[in-house]
Amino acid sequence: MNNERARLNRATNTIRGTLVQLDYLQDLVDAATMTTCKRRAIDDQIARIRSNSSGAMDELASASKIPLIGSAM
Numbered sequence: 881m882n883n884e885r886a887r888l889n890r891a892t893n894t895i896r897g898t899l900v901q902l903d904y905l906q907d908l909v910d911a912a913t914m915t916t917c918k919r920r921a922i923d924d925q926i927a928r929i930r931s932n933s934s935g936a937m938d939e940l941a942s943a944s945k946i947p948l949i950g951s952a953m
Contacts, residue, residue: 892940895933902930 909922 888940888943892937895937895940898933899930902926902933 906923906926909919909926912919914922
């Protein structure tokens with residue numbers, strides 16, 4: 881059971897790191913000179929990645945609340 885919880889914690893921390901990197905990437909994009917079309921495309925992609933990462937965080941959070949198979953309640 882501890883191994884599964886450790887894996888969930890590592891996955892959660894990895895996604896948190898991804899979200900921090902996305903914030904930094906968004907700051908770089910905001911400071912860069914580019915066409916409106918290119919900026920919009922990059923902003924949309926960052927938003928999709930952020931949304932997917934947030935959804936994964938929600939899934940991990942719910943998985944940590946459900947007892948794992950074979951574990952004591």
